[in-house]
Amino acid sequence: MPSKASFLPELACFDIDxxxxxxxxxxxxxxxxxxxxxxEHGVQIALASGRPSxxxxxxxxxxxxxxxxxxxxxxxxxxxGSSCPLEAAPLSTEDIQSxxxxxxxxxxxxxxxxxxxxxxPEPHELATIxxxxxxxxxxxxxxxxxEEKHRGRIYKVQLAYPFPITQKELDLFEATFPHLSLxxxxxxxxxxxxxxxxxxxxxxxxxxxxxxLKHTHSAQEKTIAFGDxxxxxxxxxxxxxxxxxxxxxxxxxxxxDFVTRSVSEGGVLxxxxxxxxx
Numbered sequence: 001m002p003s004k005a006s007f008l009p010e011l012a013c014f015d016i017d018x019x020x021x022x023x024x025x026x027x028x029x030x031x032x033x034x035x036x037x038x039x040e041h042g043v044q045i046a047l048a049s050g051r052p053s054x055x056x057x058x059x060x061x062x063x064x065x066x067x068x069x070x071x072x073x074x075x076x077x078x079x080x081g082s083s084c085p086l087e088a089a090p091l092s093t094e095d096i097q098s099x100x101x102x103x104x105x106x107x108x109x110x111x112x113x114x115x116x117x118x119x120x121p122e123p124h125e126l127a128t129i130x131x132x133x134x135x136x137x138x139x140x141x142x143x144x145x146x147e148e149k150h151r152g153r154i155y156k157v158q159l160a161y162p163f164p165i166t167q168k169e170l171d172l173f174e175a176t177f178p179h180l181s182l183x184x185x186x187x188x189x190x191x192x193x194x195x196x197x198x199x200x201x202x203x204x205x206x207x208x209x210x211x212x213l214k215h216t217h218s219a220q221e222k223t224i225a226f227g228d229x230x231x232x233x234x235x236x237x238x239x240x241x242x243x244x245x246x247x248x249x250x251x252x253x254x255x256x257d258f259v260t261r262s263v264s265e266g267g268v269l270x271x272x273x274x275x276x277x278x
Contacts, residue, residue, distance in 0.1 A: 075203025
């Protein structure tokens, strides 16, 4: 890991839930100060989240983040508040229909995402819980009709389980969709809930990291990344310094270069102070 005496990042990437935002869906203590410190030192800030961009506009405004960021689990690079993606990798009709068929067969809760809204068939306990994270409600509509109406403009299929996903279920997905990208995360305020994001391989977090470097004109060896979830591991591995939150699971911490305090204990600010001496 680079020493703080010689290393100043060009780009800092931040996950949102469980990293910047705590289990009460509030900005963690010191997070705003940490982002401001980085910005004062000329560091570009990018959000890197499974959230859609429309569910991060308020947070981005609060933190003064206006540059290229990653949303929809990697399938869209866009500046917060914009409706024009810099990079986008929609799912194919065939893949969406296959996901919906598998979901229906196993009775899995499912959402579809466009650039400005998300859809689920009917009111559901998981829809209510997810609305807490998103800060906006889903639209209720039959998903095959949504696919027809927004064909070529659906960027993510989101599944949610009211329990930790089993290896058997993951193996089923990977065997059925070896050409798609899967992201696994757990609810910051509901750790028993598993969220599975399905995107195109062209919309993976590995691809998204490369796109962010391109659009921010940053060098990989001059990046840092903060995260807490399994889905954040690619960014923690790809960044010059990967920083895991104290509330992350052990296997996520094992992939990081630095483990900070939890989000509720001011982990983002602690990491910035410890790594850079500011």
